[in-house]
Amino acid sequence: MATFELYRRSSIGMCLTETLDEMVSNGTLSPDLAIQVLVQFDKSMTEALETQVKSKVTVKGHLHTYRFCDNVWTFILQDATFKNEERQDQVGRVKIVACDSKLLTQ
């Protein structure tokens, strides 16, 4: 089953990738196993986001760049505002990467 590798770019994903890299570099772990761990991470992360998270967010901003390639949308916003139930964040510049949700359920 194909997985979305995009969550590997998050903080938790990067920490995992770094850890796996270190362990593979010093020979503790084989690369195959490391890849399996990453694939499992993709699945677990996706599932956790679906089931464990319930919040809703709105985003507003100026769209500086948009790109749609390989079924992935990439937006670069400027002066964006992110609102959710608890707080509001303003950022000068943010990149949004979004994969097609329909690809997973096929």
Add this chain to the structure above:
Amino acid sequence: MANNVSSVYIHVVDDVVSKVRDEFINFGVGENVLNELQALWEMKMMQCGAISGTIERPPPAQKPAGPITPVHDLNVPYEGPTEEYETPTAEMLFPPTPLQTPIQTPLPGTDQSMYNIPTGPSDYAPSPTTDIRNGVDLKAGRPSPYMQPPSPWMSQRPLGVDVNVAYVEGRDEVDKGAPNQPMTQDFFMMSSGKRKRDDYSSQLTSGGYMPQQDGSGDAMIEFILPKNQAGVGKSMTACARDTATKILSKKETKTAPVLPQQDGVHDEYDDLFHFQGVATEDYNTPAEQVELRAATPAVGTPKPAKNEAAEDDEPPLNEDDDDEEDLDDLEHGEEEPSTQHLVLAQFDKVTRTKSRWKCTLKDGIMHLNNRDILFNKATGEFDF
């Protein structure tokens, strides 16, 4: 809220660990390794502030907002220390070739020190030849073979280029350029877009491994290049052609030209070369890029020559002015990973009406202002 995010992350960690436990056992690696993995992972997450210290599972006492490890650039897939990489360019796609200069055949007027840059297949174990070379002439800042594991093929140049002659010309430039490369030595191939062409090509040639034994090898080289260009990235092509040009121009003074020189020294090439090096957001001159990617020099040269001629007659078009702004914007953004805010999600729908964009996203992780926020649904409205 932060606690909530932490708890989700902890849940993910536990889930992953429990599901790979069987794999680890099957592989015969053992649970110790798995536990070590989990511990390291959690420790890193605490260091970068992804988890807070207050969770059911007793973590080692650390401040949640503790020293925040600079998060690597999240915009590219993690492939090792990304700060040392420029945007992966075609150089990364080099077919790793096992070829190596077996014999150093110094031409009159050249130095053995040019082979200082190792081209051996094993780049982090010193090979005997490498040692010799390093012993011959070890200058500060010379690319060393002991760089990052992911790129052992970086210093191998599959070009059939006369390295001896061209290197002499560019040698001074390499020396000047050496202090610039403390960290990026083995990656000068990849950072070609950022470097001066001269630095790049001279390093290129010095990293090459095809010794030219006599002057009549020029014809050979010209023909080798097209073959190699098929397998080689586009900026390599430009440089190879460039280096070939240098060879030709030098050789012509000694012997009757074997092949007519097709290129002059273009200034235009610098601009075009920059385009090739920088991958993103290049709204400009796509046609020229395609031209330069073409395999043979014959195809590529009329275009730059034409541009040069055009610019001589008319005022410069200044096409690059805005490009620089865009590129600087994006590059600076990507060079500041800690301030780069990022949202990773799945999209359900993206629509646009005139310049008003609307999208619905789901299941996302947001990293804003150094904190992580998760969402199940998001709606966006952007003005282009």
